[in-house]
Amino acid sequence: MKRNYKIINIDCANCALKMEQAISRIPGVNSARVNFITGKLSIDSDAEDMTGILEQAGDACRKIDRNAKIVL
Amino acid sequence: MYIQHKKEIIRIIAAALLFAVSTAAVKLLDLKGIGAFLAYLIPYVYIGYDTLSKAAYGIAHGQIFDENFLMAIATVGAFATWEYPEAVFVMLFYRVGELFEHMAVGKSRASIAALMDIMPEYANLEGENGITETDPEDVPVGSIIVIKPGERVPLDGIVIEGSSALNTMALTGESLPRDVAVGDKVISGCININGVLRVRTVCQYVDSTVSRILELVEDSAANKAVTESFITRFARVYTPAVVVCAVLLSIVPPLFVGNWAEWIYRGLTFLVISCPCALVISIPLTFFGGIGKASRRGILVKGGNYLEALAVADAVVFDKTGTLTEGRFSVCGLYPHGISEEELLRLGAYGEYYSQHPIAESIKEAYKGEIDADVISDYREIPGKGIECMVNGSKVLAGNSKLVGIEEGGHTGTVVHISRDGAYEGCISLEDSIKEGAAEALEGLKKLGVRKTAMLTGDRQAAAEKAAEAIGIDAVYSELMPGDKVKIVEDMLTQIQCRGKLVYVGDGINDAPVLSRSDVGIAMGAMGSDAAIEAADVVIMDDGLDKLPEAIAIARQTRNIVKQNIAMTLGVKGIILALGALGLAGMWAAVFADVGIMVIAVLNAMRMLAE
Numbered sequence: 001m002k003r004n005y006k007i008i009n010i011d012c013a014n015c016a017l018k019m020e021q022a023i024s025r026i027p028g029v030n031s032a033r034v035n036f037i038t039g040k041l042s043i044d045s046d047a048e049d050m051t052g053i054l055e056q057a058g059d060a061c062r063k064i065d066r067n068a069k070i071v072l
Numbered sequence: 073m074y075i076q077h078k079k080e081i082i083r084i085i086a087a088a089l090l091f092a093v094s095t096a097a098v099k100l101l102d103l104k105g106i107g108a109f110l111a112y113l114i115p116y117v118y119i120g121y122d123t124l125s126k127a128a129y130g131i132a133h134g135q136i137f138d139e140n141f142l143m144a145i146a147t148v149g150a151f152a153t154w155e156y157p158e159a160v161f162v163m164l165f166y167r168v169g170e171l172f173e174h175m176a177v178g179k180s181r182a183s184i185a186a187l188m189d190i191m192p193e194y195a196n197l198e199g200e201n202g203i204t205e206t207d208p209e210d211v212p213v214g215s216i217i218v219i220k221p222g223e224r225v226p227l228d229g230i231v232i233e234g235s236s237a238l239n240t241m242a243l244t245g246e247s248l249p250r251d252v253a254v255g256d257k258v259i260s261g262c263i264n265i266n267g268v269l270r271v272r273t274v275c276q277y278v279d280s281t282v283s284r285i286l287e288l289v290e291d292s293a294a295n296k297a298v299t300e301s302f303i304t305r306f307a308r309v310y311t312p313a314v315v316v317c318a319v320l321l322s323i324v325p326p327l328f329v330g331n332w333a334e335w336i337y338r339g340l341t342f343l344v345i346s347c348p349c350a351l352v353i354s355i356p357l358t359f360f361g362g363i364g365k366a367s368r369r370g371i372l373v374k375g376g377n378y379l380e381a382l383a384v385a386d387a388v389v390f391d392k393t394g395t396l397t398e399g400r401f402s403v404c405g406l407y408p409h410g411i412s413e414e415e416l417l418r419l420g421a422y423g424e425y426y427s428q429h430p431i432a433e434s435i436k437e438a439y440k441g442e443i444d445a446d447v448i449s450d451y452r453e454i455p456g457k458g459i460e461c462m463v464n465g466s467k468v469l470a471g472n473s474k475l476v477g478i479e480e481g482g483h484t485g486t487v488v489h490i491s492r493d494g495a496y497e498g499c500i501s502l503e504d505s506i507k508e509g510a511a512e513a514l515e516g517l518k519k520l521g522v523r524k525t526a527m528l529t530g531d532r533q534a535a536a537e538k539a540a541e542a543i544g545i546d547a548v549y550s551e552l553m554p555g556d557k558v559k560i561v562e563d564m565l566t567q568i569q570c571r572g573k574l575v576y577v578g579d580g581i582n583d584a585p586v587l588s589r590s591d592v593g594i595a596m597g598a599m600g601s602d603a604a605i606e607a608a609d610v611v612i613m614d615d616g617l618d619k620l621p622e623a624i625a626i627a628r629q630t631r632n633i634v635k636q637n638i639a640m641t642l643g644v645k646g647i648i649l650a651l652g653a654l655g656l657a658g659m660w661a662a663v664f665a666d667v668g669i670m671v672i673a674v675l676n677a678m679r680m681l682a683e
Binding site for chain 2: 011029036037042063066
């Protein structure tokens with residue numbers, strides 16, 4: 001199932017690309033996309049509960065840009 | 073302008089002044105060694121502290137090779153090799169570039185947000201306790217909503233009371249208002265201009281036109297253009313490759329010729345150029361801008377890949393009825409064979425009673441009398457031929473000459489032959505008027521270099537050729553069965569090969585297989601037609617054929633900007649890398665090759681967002 005979130009404070013396009021790659025690697029995530037321009041993050045995952053995945057995704061994004069934050 | 077941009081500008085100006093003071097102090101007081109170092113350290117730290125701290129944060133989290141890291145290492149390296157002014161200048165220029173980039177991106181985001189501003193905020197839901205403002209998402213199907221003048225239509229629905237003019241500009245790019253009255257469909261996203269409308273909703277918010285459009289445009293970024301995917305892959309290898317070169321350049325030559333400081337400096341220049349940001353940001357931005365620009369004109373493109381394909385359109389194939397023509401037929405001649413004209417028309421209307429085809433609709437319209445549906449039975453549609461049914465116990469056939477088994481007569485236009493119990497009763501001829509602007513649109517396509525245009529139709533050859541000649545189409549394929557269209561498009565695809573792309577333009581109602589088989593499937597007049605929005609790659613909201621050359625022109629403009637940016641970025645970076653390796657380009661040039669180029673590329677991409 002595909003779910004959409006928003007990432008705020010992405011500073012550079014390359015970071016968005018790295019975040020996309022990092023989130024795609026989280027176990028349970030089939031694919032992920034980060035749109036730098038709209039800040040839209042879509043995660044395709046079969047998981048029922050996204051809390052854990054989102055936490056990991058948030059950590060992954062913060063590693064790349066410390067100001068980045070996923071909002072629901 | 074955002075507050076943080078203003079702050080940054082002030083900081084940059086202050087840093088530049090500090091830098092000037094330091095330079096003057098070093099010159100006038102003839103500072104050397106530690107004195108000069110400290111004099112330049114002050115402006116450096118002032119302008120660069122956050123870049124440096126971000127770089128430290130990145131290293132701590134295993135994110136090397138990001139921009140901050142590269143800039144930090146390059147400038148710290150410059151300090152270490154006694155190039156103090158260079159270090160300050162590079163950091164300063166980097167911040168200026170970053171500021172420009174942020175401003176440009178902020179502006180692009182704002183114009184894209186404005187573009188997406190078709191979202192209705194509330195619906196006036198009519199309930200037992202009068203009218204309440206409700207979130208459109210909470211309005212159930214079949215509810216009654218009231219739309220006042222100046223408000224946006226929140227959900228698709230049917231007008232049950234009132235009449236008004238609707239501004240469809242945001243959806244179709246068409247400035248002429250559309251009049252609606254009781255019984256008409258209204259589309260969400262339009263703006264009600266003057267009358268109060270009571271509307272019964274026909275779908276939930278998620279299925280409404282406006283939410284589908286928004287989703288489509290937002291998701292278009294997922295269908296990456298070939299160029300875009302290439303850049304993504306390129307970026308992944310480019311930075312590590314340049315960094316490796318930088319390391320080799322700083323270590324290997326001095327092993328043989330010495331002069332470590334000089335070679336390390338050259339290596340550092342490499343690092344500054346190694347960020348692929350100019351490409352990574354400007355290419356998607358350009359495609360997004362192109363898609364945005366198109367959608368503002370009522371052309372929805374489902375992805376950068378389709379925009380890219382449109383730019384190299386070689387052949388454009390049209391469906392005739394409803395695409396090139398109005399799709400509204402009018403009966404222009406009755407040629408009975410032994411019976412009265414009225415009787416012929418009556419037979420036609422009864423025979424076509426259950427058919428939804430535009431031809432059937434117009435025959436029924438021409439027949440003024442009542443139709444007693446009880447006497448019609450065993451209705452059957454024979455693909456590519458016509459209709460067979462029982463009327464009052466007689467077998468009625470209505471369709472082309474093959475269906476009734478006679479020779480084709482000399483009538484122009486579209487002809488429906490009718491037979492009853494095997495006896496030929498005559499024919500009804502109909503005319504479909506060619507859409508206004510069709511000839512101009514075709515001429516526009518030719519001017520844009522489209523090599524071949526063709527028309528596919530189930531119509532008779534005479535009618536098809538007449539229309540094709542009036543519009544100016546190269547090839548005509550007539551009297552086709554529904555399955556033939558796919559076959560012809562496939563043949564044309566093999567003919568074209570790599571010369572360009574094949575674009576198919578249809579109304580999206582019964583040509584879904586052809587739409588998906590062609591390189592780019594365009595559905596016209598899709599306002600409110602879910603099937604068309606679903607099946608096509610490009611959706612033209614209204615039915616203006618003039619949108620076709622426009623779509624190709626936008627695609628071309630997008631492609632050109634993308635090409636320019638790629639050529640410029642790689643060209644400048646390549647040259648500066650080469651010069652840097654030879655010691656001919658300093659860090660100043662390298663910073664230009666990085667942020668300078670990025671700003672130029674973003675500004676170039678932003679041309680797509682300008683009106």
